[in-house]
Amino acid sequence: MREKIKLKIEINRARCNFGIAFDIDGVILRGRVPVGGSPQALRRLYLDSGELIVPYLFLTNGGGIPETKRAKELSELLGVNIMASQVVQGHSPFRNLLKKFENELIIATGKGDPALVMSEYGFKKVLSLEEFASYFESIDPVSQYKRWTTMPQSDRKEPAMPRYNVLSERIKAAFVVSDPVDWGRDIQVLCDVLRSGGLPGGANNNQPPLYFAADDLEYQAAFPSKRLGIGAFRIALESVFNRINPKRLECVTYGKPNPFVFKNAEVILSQLQSSSRQDHSKNNRVPGSHPFEMLYMIGDNPSVDVKGAQQAGHPWFSILTRTGVFQGKDNHAEFPADLVVDSVEEAVDYILKRECIELGA
Incomplete structure (x- = not known):
């Protein structure tokens, strides 16, 4: 048949x-497990x-990795040849913003490798939020209590020298590429960036543009119950920002x-x-x-x-x-x-x- x-x-x-x-x-x-007879389909x-x-x-x-890598992963899991052009992720439309921010300093956050995603789209000056935060001492006040950062002193790497003038150059846009991993840190740092006009520690009410790759409140992963998605993070960020800032948060969502x-x-x-x-x-x-x-x-x-x-x-x-x-x-x-x-x-x-x-x- x-x-x-x-x-x-x-x-x-x-x-x-x-x-x-x-x-x-x-x-x-x-x-990472095929369901519903997807390989056969x-x-x-x-x-x-x-x-x-x-x-x-x-x-x-979803997203967090370049479309080329996602296509390769899907090909291996599903047993068919999938091209990168067949993968449209939540952040794929960010390509359309290249002309506006190609040579501007931007930050990107989310699981996977959000900075690599943006770099592959052609953005020239992009930092992950994690790297950006590392240049500002004590910007995350509870970082020392996080197990993944409290490794023995001998195993810790010295902070790298900033690749850009992050301590004096303003962030021109922030991108939430995929589900953030460290909500507490990301909410804190994004509030700092957005309230200060792009330079944490300063005073400037001109909020840089904020873009979300999607707005899913929940999604289905391996766990039996639905998981909170990128839309839940947006709600959390928006709720905090609107309580501590006189102007309401402005953002653009895709997906x-x-x-x-x-x-x-x-x-x-x-x-x-x-x-x-x-x-x-x-x-x-x-x-x-x-x-x-x-x-x-x-x-x-x-x-x-x-x-x-x-x-x-x-x-x-x-x-x-x-x-x-x-x-x-x-x-x-x-x-x-x-x-x-x-x-x-x-x-x-x-x-x-x-x-x-x-x-x-």
């Missing part, structure tokens, strides 16, 4: 204008030769369900479609028409994945899995999906059968 569906899709490529966007956490993986989107026959990408609010994210995904999927081996769809396309008849968003979070697809409108079709944040018996009450399934494998099976039937194959 699998090979028959593949053959039908290949024969009818000129009329098979659809693409798929997969969330990762709770849909494809739980932690993804293999159905390739020929046995390894050629991609259905344009798809991963649309996640799903922002319609911009879905429009950007459409562009990337269209590029993947155009680069495929036997794409004749443009020959039958009406000038100015949408390159896809249907785009499927497969996610586990109704308030993020389903809401985002709904706000993006045509041609998005939302599919909700029960392997992550959502585990209800019926559809979600506030953000009902177009389809609810038990797993991503069931979702892909539905899509392939639906598209092939619609094609008249």
Whole structure:
């Protein structure tokens, strides 16, 4: 059956204008463990030769590492060849801010390697919040009580000389690239930076721009219960900042369900479609028409994945899995999906059968 569906899709490529966007956490993986038959589901989107026959990408609010590295990790975990262009993370839109901050001093925080992420996007003067804080003595008043910093004196490294004039040059923007690891330190240092106009210890009410890669309150990881996400950190930072500062915190958030994210995904999927081996769809396309008849968003979070697809409108079709944040018996009450399934494998099976039937194959 699998090979028959593949053959039908290949024969009818000129009329098979659809693409798929997969969330990762709770849909494809739980932690680093594949769930819902995800490896089998993804293999159905390739020929046995390894050629991609259905344009798809991963649309996640997660991140913290460059898209090239994330693609390699996913390829190893899922057993298929995934390109960096198929990985769209919460912080991927930060590339669009390069022109504004390329040569300005900025800080980045979050799990993984946030400074490397920003550097790979082309930002020339970027420091992790951790490194930036290390140049200001006692900026984190409880650092000596943190086990990961209270190593024997002989094992401690001397603070490196600042790479930039961090003690006199103002931070021009702060980026929360992924879920912060040390909330206490990050809230303290970000409040210092944002209240001082970019130079901790000073007095300047001109808040530098603050950008969040996403705004998820919760997400599904390896632990059975949902975990607090980057949106929870934003709420904590905002609550503290607004209590100690006369002006309210200003910030910009990216990630799903922002319609911009879905429009950007459409562009990337269209590029993947155009680069495929036997794409004749443009020959039958009406000038100015949408390159896809249907785009499927497969996610586990109704308030993020389903809401985002709904706000993006045509041609998005939302599919909700029960392997992550959502585990209800019926559809979600506030953000009902177009389809609810038990797993991503069931979702892909539905899509392939639906598209092939619609094609008249």
